[in-house]
Amino acid sequence: MATDDGTRLEILFYFIIGFFLGLYWFYRGFYMLRLKRLIENIPTSKIRSIAMGLVEVYGEVVPRGNNFVRGPFSGRKCLYYKYEIDRLHEAKWVTTRRGSKGTIFYIRDETGSVLVDPKGAESHLKDVGFGYTVGDGKQPPEFIKDFLVRNKIKYKGALGRTMPMRFSEYCINPGDKIYLLGNAGDNPFIRKGCAQSNEEGIIIRRGRGDKICYLSKTPERKIIKGLEDYKSHIVGGAILSIICLLLIIFFGFIL
Amino acid sequence: MLGTVVFYALALVLVGLVTGFIIIYNGFIMLRNNIEKSWSNIDVLLKQRNDEITNLVEVVKGYMKHEREVLLKVTKARSFSQNAKTIPEKAEADELIRSALHDLFAVVENYPDLKANQNFIHLQKRITGLENEIADRRELFNDSVTTYNIRIDSIPDMLVARILRYKAKELFKAKESERKRHHTVFTLTQVF
Numbered sequence: 001m002a003t004d005d006g007t008r009l010e011i012l013f014y015f016i017i018g019f020f021l022g023l024y025w026f027y028r029g030f031y032m033l034r035l036k037r038l039i040e041n042i043p044t045s046k047i048r049s050i051a052m053g054l055v056e057v058y059g060e061v062v063p064r065g066n067n068f069v070r071g072p073f074s075g076r077k078c079l080y081y082k083y084e085i086d087r088l089h090e091a092k093w094v095t096t097r098r099g100s101k102g103t104i105f106y107i108r109d110e111t112g113s114v115l116v117d118p119k120g121a122e123s124h125l126k127d128v129g130f131g132y133t134v135g136d137g138k139q140p141p142e143f144i145k146d147f148l149v150r151n152k153i154k155y156k157g158a159l160g161r162t163m164p165m166r167f168s169e170y171c172i173n174p175g176d177k178i179y180l181l182g183n184a185g186d187n188p189f190i191r192k193g194c195a196q197s198n199e200e201g202i203i204i205r206r207g208r209g210d211k212i213c214y215l216s217k218t219p220e221r222k223i224i225k226g227l228e229d230y231k232s233h234i235v236g237g238a239i240l241s242i243i244c245l246l247l248i249i250f251f252g253f254i255l
Numbered sequence: 256m257l258g259t260v261v262f263y264a265l266a267l268v269l270v271g272l273v274t275g276f277i278i279i280y281n282g283f284i285m286l287r288n289n290i291e292k293s294w295s296n297i298d299v300l301l302k303q304r305n306d307e308i309t310n311l312v313e314v315v316k317g318y319m320k321h322e323r324e325v326l327l328k329v330t331k332a333r334s335f336s337q338n339a340k341t342i343p344e345k346a347e348a349d350e351l352i353r354s355a356l357h358d359l360f361a362v363v364e365n366y367p368d369l370k371a372n373q374n375f376i377h378l379q380k381r382i383t384g385l386e387n388e389i390a391d392r393r394e395l396f397n398d399s400v401t402t403y404n405i406r407i408d409s410i411p412d413m414l415v416a417r418i419l420r421y422k423a424k425e426l427f428k429a430k431e432s433e434r435k436r437h438h439t440v441f442t443l444t445q446v447f
Binding site: 042045051249 | 256259260263264267268271274275278282285286289292293296387388391392394395398399402
């Protein structure tokens with residue numbers, strides 16, 4: 001009986017997870033729809049004539065002087081990176097930690113250049129620039145170990161064995177073509193009275209009010225195509241949560 | 256039990272419909288604001304160009320005393336632009352000014368003293384820069400209007416557009432009939 005109760009509770013637990021997962025997918029679908037509409041609604045501007053406010057540009061990334069950041073796992077210089085740390089959980093990789101960092105750079109098209117501050121941007125970078133897997137006796141290299149220690153991320157389990165972990169690093173490098181949706185405004189980093197070139201007078205970054213800054217290496221059309229998945233998220237999420245609710249009531253109250 | 260699930264399913268459908276309506280409505284507000292903003296950005300440049308044209312004519316007329324027709328074309332185009340009220344009229348005025356300036360700059364090639372004049376060089380550069388910006392912003396404005404016009408005719412946005420009585424907007428593009436009419440007027444002005 002106790003085993004039956006235990007099994008029932010375990011099943012109920014999974015159905016509750018499924019219910020909330022369904023709700024999350026349902027919400028996520030509308031988030032994707034909103035983002036898709038936002039990207040579609042803003043036409044792509046030529047850099048020489050961008051107006052203040054929410055803008056969309058597409059162009060090549062150019063470093064600003066010698067400003068770079070170093071990838072957390074590869075140690076390679078880049079202008080912006082996003083990282084993910086996955087842990088193995090029941091034969092599946094689950095992302096347990098993610099982060100990003102960047103420095104100010106230019107984006108250039110055939111008409112001119114403009115500064116970009118990628119701080120706080122939501123980025124969509126698909127190609128893994130650097131990937132590494134540890135575990136089963138395989139130790140992380142020194143660079144990754146330093147990163148884990150600095151950020152107080154546990155990588156050793158019982159008996160000092162390295163836990164199975166996967167490190168993925170996505171970078172934006174000079175010469176990459178990127179799509180950017182953000183807020184163009186006066187550059188607050190300019191010191192008054194100093195001579196500055198025109199291309200540093202304006203900077204595109206995350207806005208205060210709408211907090212939008214979206215970076216991607218994929219062209220606009222492909223981003224929109226990718227976001228068309230929102231329909232399956234909405235319908236699938238709704239169906240999953242309804243079925244899980246039905247099963248929760250069945251297992252919870254009837255059986 | 257079944258009642259609870261049905262109620263929940265209906266609640267999800269209702270939340271979905273309301274959220275969808277809000278997303279579509281907010282999208283329309285954004286598109287309409289984009290159109291207004293991009294139009295204001297064009298209008299301000301059109302006014303700046305008109306002001307620079309006045310200065311340009313002042314600089315040029317001292318050198319080009321025998322080029323009356325060309326200068327008249329420029330001043331008439333400028334006057335037409337200042338009196339234009341609707342978007343198609345302003346688009347037509349824009350085309351006339353471009354054509355007039357093109358002719359003027361072509362004729363200036365015959366006047367080396369004028370070409371070397373610093374004021375003229377500055378004004379020509381400024382007007383060329385403004386023309387490029389107007390062309391870019393015109394493209395942006397027309398993109399915004401096209402997106403809006405497609406949206407109000409597509410399902411499901413069409414349903415919301417009908418409720419709100421939104422109508423299609425005009426592109427920054429001269430109407431063919433108006434273009435022919437003004438071309439004829441300008442040609443006759445040159446003849447007489």
